Amino acid sequence: MNKLITAYSYWRFLSCKKIYNLILLSLSYQLSRVTKTPIIWGKPTTLSIEPTTSCNLRCPECPSGLRSFTRPTGMIKEDLFKKIIDENGDYLTYLHLYFQGEPYLHPKFLDFVTYANQRKVFTATSTNAHYLTLENVEKTLDSGLRQLIVSMDGITQEIYQDYRIGGDLSKVQKGLELLIQKRTERKQIYPRIILQFLVTGKNEHQLSELKSWANAMRIDELQLKSAQIYDFENGSELIPKDQKYSRYIMGNNGKWKIKKKLENKCWRMWQGSVITWDGRVVPCCFDKDGEHTMGQLTYNTMPEVWKNPKYQHFRKSLLQDRKQIEICKNCTA
Numbered sequence: 001m002n003k004l005i006t007a008y009s010y011w012r013f014l015s016c017k018k019i020y021n022l023i024l025l026s027l028s029y030q031l032s033r034v035t036k037t038p039i040i041w042g043k044p045t046t047l048s049i050e051p052t053t054s055c056n057l058r059c060p061e062c063p064s065g066l067r068s069f070t071r072p073t074g075m076i077k078e079d080l081f082k083k084i085i086d087e088n089g090d091y092l093t094y095l096h097l098y099f100q101g102e103p104y105l106h107p108k109f110l111d112f113v114t115y116a117n118q119r120k121v122f123t124a125t126s127t128n129a130h131y132l133t134l135e136n137v138e139k140t141l142d143s144g145l146r147q148l149i150v151s152m153d154g155i156t157q158e159i160y161q162d163y164r165i166g167g168d169l170s171k172v173q174k175g176l177e178l179l180i181q182k183r184t185e186r187k188q189i190y191p192r193i194i195l196q197f198l199v200t201g202k203n204e205h206q207l208s209e210l211k212s213w214a215n216a217m218r219i220d221e222l223q224l225k226s227a228q229i230y231d232f233e234n235g236s237e238l239i240p241k242d243q244k245y246s247r248y249i250m251g252n253n254g255k256w257k258i259k260k261k262l263e264n265k266c267w268r269m270w271q272g273s274v275i276t277w278d279g280r281v282v283p284c285c286f287d288k289d290g291e292h293t294m295g296q297l298t299y300n301t302m303p304e305v306w307k308n309p310k311y312q313h314f315r316k317s318l319l320q321d322r323k324q325i326e327i328c329k330n331c332t333a
């Protein structure tokens with residue numbers, strides 16, 4: 001049901017220009033796969049924009065949490081955000097206001113959502129839900145946000161804080177309760193609330209309790225996600241025992257390896273980009289530290305960056321031998 005409601009909202013934001021652009025992207029992607037040469041006809045149809053790298057938590061597999069970025073940390077400026085939306089809004093079918101960090105820490109975050117929503121762009125964000133105060137809940141409901149993804153990886157404080165270090169589960173649960181209550185009072189159906197549970201070896205035993213809780217709370221959708229682990233070869237206690245939730249399997253040599261076969265393709269490279277708070281364009285959310293910066297939107301436009309030689313070279317390497325790109329080795333896309 002949630003997927004249907006979300007799809008309805010997605011379709012309502014579509015225009016002939018956006019549909020035509022999607023067709024161009026899709027055709028050029030298929031052609032590129034056959035010819036092994038990057039051909040790109042359309043403009044980005046999705047973007048992720050990072051409001052800030054700041055975060056209140058210290059999650060162990062996240063560079064924001066570990067404070068381990070080599071790129072600078074900070075908050076996006078309003079004029080840069082508006083420039084990106086003004087340049088791309090006519091083609092965007094999905095805007096994820098998130099990359100690293102906690103979006104609600106940016107004082108203008110919900111103004112950004114409103115701005116994009118007024119340009120008829122479908123907006124989504126991901127949050128640890130520690131800032132769902134009454135004021136933020138009301139503003140969120142006013143903003144036109146379509147999808148709120150909440151990360152919650154434990155159903156008891158002990159398990160929750162084991163990964164979400166510094167997190168307070170009761171705050172998350174109270175914030176969600178308030179949001180659902182206010183949304184119901186206003187007779188709104190957006191934002192759709194997705195509870196995202198990163199399944200690890202430490203929390204997999206809580207899945208049935210989690211499902212009961214999510215049902216009782218009337219959460220719109222529960223997503224169980226497999227965890228990406230940086231140093232997986234020698235194993236990790238974060239790798240779940242239930243293979244269904246693991247990206248990795250043990251190889252014959254006793255080392256862990258990625259379960260999925262890596263294919264020389266990636267639709268994401270034709271679909272859109274990720275933009276850091278200071279305007280760097282990176283290929284996808286796996287490039288957390290901006291190793292493959294394709295351009296800088298403080299002085300380039302997105303159309304210039306989207307088809308520049310560096311971006312095309314990256315697409316070409318991916319089509320010809322994905323394994324040679326370090327970030328693509330540990331990716332299940």
Ligand code: SF4
Pocket residue numbers: 265266268269283284285286325327328329331332333
């Ligand atoms: S890591 Fe590579 S394969 Fe995965 S989404 Fe990014 S570009 Fe595509």
